[in-house]
Amino acid sequence: MFKKSLIVDMINRSSTSEAERRTFLKGMGLLSAGVVGAGLVGTAAAQRADAADGPVSDVAILNFALNLEYLEAEFYCYAAYGHGLAEAMATGQGTQGGVTGGHRVPFKSKATRYYAEEIANDEIAHVKFLRSALGTAAVARPAINLRESFTGAAQAAGVIKAGETFDPFANEAFFLLGAFLFEDVGVTAYKGASPLVENKDYLEAAAGILAVEAYHAGIVRTLLYANDLAAPTNLISAARDSLDGTAVSKDQGITVGTGDRANLVPTDANSIAYSRSYNEVLNIVYLTADKGATQGGFYPAGLNGVLRTT
Incomplete structure (x- = not known):
């Protein structure tokens, strides 16, 4: 079995925001007092930005x-x-x-x-x-x-x-x-x-x-x-x-x-x-070469998630 500390560290390294980390931890039954705290905020992973022109999680x-x-x-x-x-x-x-x-x-x-x-x-x-x-x-x-x-x-x-x-x-x-x-x-x-x-x-x-x-x-x-x-x-x-x-x-x-x-x-x-x-x-x-497109083609309402804009 993985130790909780290792699992939390893996989640920290593969998530962009505190919300993402909390979602993962909830799903794994690890969101409890003493497991999630201020230590999850301010990590290297938290510094990664989900933006069209920057790193993504x-x-x-x-x-x-x-x-x-x-x-x-x-x-x-x-x-x-x-x-x-x-x-x-x-x-x-x-x-x-x-x-x-x-x-x-x-x-x-x-x-x-x-x-x-x-x-x-x-x-x-x-x-x-x-x-x-x-x-x-x-x-x-x-x-x-x-x-x-x-x-x-x-x-x-x-x-x-x-x-x-x-x-x-x-x-x-x-x-x-x-x-x-x-x-x-x-x-x-x-x-x-x-x-x-x-x-x-x-x-x-x-x-x-x-x-x-x-x-x-x-x-x-x-x-x-x-x-x-x-x-x-x-x-x-x-x-x-x-x-x-x-x-x-x-x-x-x-x-x-x-x-x-x-x-x-x-x-x-x-x-x-x-x-x-x-x-x-x-x-x-999206079947378009335009920049800034958020939908079209096979996805008439766009994709779900962060990466959805050209």
Whole structure:
């Protein structure tokens, strides 16, 4: 068993504010006389500021990840099983929202259906894990749009024309394109957040989730290439790259140059995966390159938690 003093120290190092620390301690049954006092205030962790231009706490980072996992879990749950997350998995801090759109994909290939079900189960497990790690500090599922958001993204990328709609649940091809929009973002988001995580246990867990997201991205990219969907996939990659707000390219399609040679692993010149900051990720999921955006795209009311503004 960990000593209470060690647990309190871990909470101090991974929380930004006194309120966060008290929330953690309450959830662990440690908020009592003699355990929480003036010693928790004024620590190094208390000096860390959750601001768009400054350091962020481990709690804020994990909650940002949880917002993204809610989106992926809802997408894959609807695609594989025809329903979203259980209501008990959507509660928490902030405003709980509903999910617009989503239905079961009429898979023709048994293999692709199995892939979708496995990824859905992984994303559900990620939501459960992060909620458990955060305890009562976990944010609620924000409002999620799985309908108009995909149409807006597809139109912006040039995959469909103005006035047309894009339903990622309509067939296997559209499902794979929809999945592609998320997967590479998840990989770059977790890699970008890794240097900010102070608690080593949280860092190891984040690395484990990053590895799983990379496996998912590899599966999706391979299936897209195998199904001759390079043209729309590359359009989505280019649009995503233009949205993240940086002049440095952090995205790659699934083919190289003008030919049809596969590019299944997007990396820099050193074969290292790209990193995105939470601001860059927000630009993509809000479907806007504007600064100061607090909502849009897949999150019509914005994310829950501290990290929600571009």
